[in-house]
Amino acid sequence: MRTHLCGELRSANIGETVSVCGWVARRREHGEHLAFVDLRDYSGIIQCVVDNDVDVRSEYVLRITGVVRQRPDGTINDSLPTGQVELGECQVEVLRKAEAPPFPIDSRADDVDEMVRLQHRYLDLRRDRMQKNLRIRAAINSSIRGAMDSQGFVEVETPMLVPSTPEGAREFLVPSRKEPGSFYALPQSPQLFKQLLMVAGVDRYYQMARCLRDEDLRADRQYEFMQLDMEMSFVEQDDVLAAVSEAVLSATEAATGDRPQSIERITWHDAMERFGIDKPDLRFGMELVDLTDVFASTGFKAFAGAESIKGIRVPGAAGDYGRNKLDKLTDHAKSLGAKGLVWMKVVDVGEGSEASGFESPVAKFLSAEEAAALRSTMEAETGDLVLIVADEWMTTCEVLGTLRNDLGRPPVHEGPYHFVWVVRPRLAASCVPSAWDLRRRSGTEVRVLPEPIRLRGTAARRVRSRSRSSGGDLGRRREHP
C-alpha cells in the first residue's frame, strides 16, 4: 500500500515515484490551484503539493502517490528532516475522513488538560512526543532483556494472583469467585517466590516485573510500574554490580544513544562527606569542603569544639544574595536542624576592602591565618558565596547537602546522566550499640567493622540525578555469618 514512510524521504529519493500513508497534520491553501498538505506518520512529516480543489482536512487519513522532487530555491525548510524535498504530481486517496480534533495533534497539546487528552487517547498517542515515548520504552526493555540474556540470566515470570503478604505497601485485592469473602492480592513487588528459583538451582533469574501498589498518588507515582528484578547465586557484591551495570548502561544507550563508560562507585560515608546525602547528584560540583582542621584552634565560639565544620562554595553568587535572601537561607538551614549558618562573601583584598578578604558578620572573629586558610581550602575567588555549617557530623553534612541541591542542582531531566553506586551503607543511625536504630531490613548480611564499631551493610543503591533508581543487597545464605 505504501513504498516509503513519510519521515524517511530525502534528496536521495528525488525522481522516484512513491506512495505514503498517513494523517493530515496541516493544510495551507494558496489559491485556486495550489495547496500544501503535510502528511504525518510515526516517522515524521512530508510536504505534499496538491491542487486546492482536493477536499482534505486535518486528520483525514490519506494515501498519496507522487514524485519526490527538490524544493524550489528559498523554500527549503531546515526544521524538517524531509525539508529538502516535497511530493509533487500528487494523487490523493482519502482512506478515512475525520472530524476536527478537539485539541492540536502536536506539542501544543502538552498544555491541554490531561483528562481531555485521555478521553481522546488515540489522538494524544498520535502525537510525535507520545510516539517517541512508546518507542523509547520498547527499546529500553529490549536492551535490558538483551543484556540479561547475554549474561546467562533466565527470564521467569512469577504469579500475579497470590496470597497477601504482611509487609510493605497496600495491595490491590481481587475477589475470589470460588471462595466468596476471600481475596487474592496483586503483588506490590515481584520477589514473591523468587528465592525458590535460587534454591532450585536456576542460578540467575530476572524479570521485567509489574508492581502494583494501592497507595495514594503523587505527581511521579503511579498505581502500577515496572521493575527489573533479579537474583543471583554464588556471587560477591562485585558480580552483582557488574551484572546490573551492564543492564543500566545498555538501557541508557538505548534511550540516549550514548553509552556511559562505567558507573562509578562511592561509599556511603564518602557520599555524605562530599555531597551530604546518600543519593548524590553528580551532574554538578559544589562539593562539601571539610574545614574542621582550618578552625581547629579557633577563638570563634560558633566553630570552637564543633565535631564537624564544612563549607560549600557557590561560584559567583555573592551579588545575587542580599541580606534578605541570606536570612532566609539561614532560617532554612535552621529548619533542617543546624544551629546556624555562616555566610561569607568573597571580596577583593587590599585598598578600601575588607582586610580578611571576606564580607560577613563573623569576619571579624577570624584570625588572618584562618581567613587565608579558609580562602585557599575553599579555592574561593572574588564574587563567590561561601556557606559554612558547624555541628555534629551528620547534621553538618545533611544541611549542606540540602543547600547544595537547592542552590546548584540543574533541572531534573537535564543530562547527561551520571550514575553512581553507593555502597557500604550505614545500617544504624547511631554508633552507640544501645541506640542502634536499624535502617535497613534484617535480611542484609552485616559485617561489623572494628574501631570504632560501625555496622556496614553489603547493600548498594544506584543513583541517577539525585533519585534512587535501584537497590539491593547480599542476603544471609550461610549457616554462621
Added chain:
RNA sequence: GGUCCCGUGGUGAAGUCUGGAGUUCACGCCGGCCUGUCAAGCCGGAGGUCGCGGGUUCAAAUCCCGUCGGGACCGCCA
C-alpha cells in the same frame, strides 16, 4: 484520612477579590480571497445552562452553603 488550588464556546487563558446585559484575548472550526507556504497571510462568520444544586440580592460567572470532577502537597509508598 488531612490541607490547599482549579472548573468560563472545541482548546488555553483573562474576568471572580470590589455583584450590574455572556464581556475580552489567542488558537481551532465554517465561508470567502489568495500560485511557494511550512504552527502561512488577509476579510467575514458561527459557536457558551460560566461543572451541578440550593441560598442571599432588585440583580450572581462573581458572595454564602452543599455536591460532583480534576490537580498539588502531607500522611502513606518492602
